[in-house]
Amino acid sequence: MIVAVDGPAASGKGTIARAIARHYGLPHLDTGLLYRAAGLALLRGGGDPSDEVQAVAACALTGVDFADPELKSEAAGGIASQISAYPGVRAALIERQRVFAAQPGGAVLDGRDIGTVIAPAADAKLFVTAAPEVRARRRFDELERLGMKLPFAEVLADIEARDARDRSRAAAPLTMAGDAHLVDTSGLGVDEAIARALDAVRARLGER
Numbered sequence: 057m058i059v060a061v062d063g064p065a066a067s068g069k070g071t072i073a074r075a076i077a078r079h080y081g082l083p084h085l086d087t088g089l090l091y092r093a094a095g096l097a098l099l100r101g102g103g104d105p106s107d108e109v110q111a112v113a114a115c116a117l118t119g120v121d122f123a124d125p126e127l128k129s130e131a132a133g134g135i136a137s138q139i140s141a142y143p144g145v146r147a148a149l150i151e152r153q154r155v156f157a158a159q160p161g162g163a164v165l166d167g168r169d170i171g172t173v174i175a176p177a178a179d180a181k182l183f184v185t186a187a188p189e190v191r192a193r194r195r196f197d198e199l200e201r202l203g204m205k206l207p208f209a210e211v212l213a214d215i216e217a218r219d220a221r222d223r224s225r226a227a228a229p230l231t232m233a234g235d236a237h238l239v240d241t242s243g244l245g246v247d248e249a250i251a252r253a254l255d256a257v258r259a260r261l262g263e264r
């Protein structure tokens with residue numbers, strides 16, 4: 057069984073995807089981490105993000121530590137959003153995502169294009185969203201907890217810029233799949249959002 061969870065930055069898609077994976081005993085892949093890791097490798101290597109060839113080379117992801125806290129930074133999110141618009145970068149990362157999705161027993165993946173490009177035949181698809189100010193507040197709090205405090209206005213501006221870029225790019229833009237279920241978490245706490253999402257997945261799977 058494949059569950060696809062897509063949505064904009066800090067909408068709560070990772071929280072929901074992890075909860076669904078736990079509930080069904082499935083492996084989970086945060087696909088944003090792949091783009092963040094490629095972006096960070098490029099930056100650390102002194103590469104030029106405006107050069108697609110260099111960005112594609114960074115997608116080898118050799119020796120990447122996916123637990124590196126720097127991957128959670130807004131800088132990594134911004135560079136990820138920039139290089140993820142390159143068709144060559146998307147092509148370089150597609151295979152490992154599809155292999156992960158196709159493993160025996162199934163998987164849960166979250167990102168921007170899981171239901172539309174990576175796993176269009178997923179058994180259940182969710183599109184998780186929330187108002188930009190709500191998402192910025194969550195990301196602001198999260199960054200503060202991680203010791204990466206930024207002005208709120210800067211976090212909101214970053215999120216809005218990233219949303220605009222992710223939605224308008226030609227290659228696999230952020231968009232809700234026609235057969236996805238919309239979960240707006242703006243007024244929902246974590247437990248409530250997870251409960252709504254699980255209800256939607258159960259309904260989609262015909263469990264009730």
Ligand SMILES: Nc1ncnc2c1ncn2[C@@H]1O[C@H](COP(=O)(O)OP(=O)(O)O)[C@@H](O)[C@H]1O
Binds near residue numbers: 063067069198244
């Ligand atoms: N429904 C919610 N209500 C309040 N905070 C939430 C909710 N969902 C997620 N969060 C918090 O918001 C932050 C971003 O959530 P996350 O699931 O990582 O989002 P995404 O994967 O979309 O970037 C995390 O700190 C998370 O704990």
Ligand SMILES: Nc1ccn([C@@H]2O[C@H](COP(=O)(O)OP(=O)(O)O)[C@@H](O)[C@H]2O)c(=O)n1
Binds near residue numbers: 065091137
């Ligand atoms: N499947 C995916 C996942 C992320 N991305 C890109 O990678 C960036 C970082 O993704 P993320 O999921 O880690 O970001 P957050 O939602 O956690 O802020 C996004 O802004 C997208 O540009 C993508 O293009 N496709």
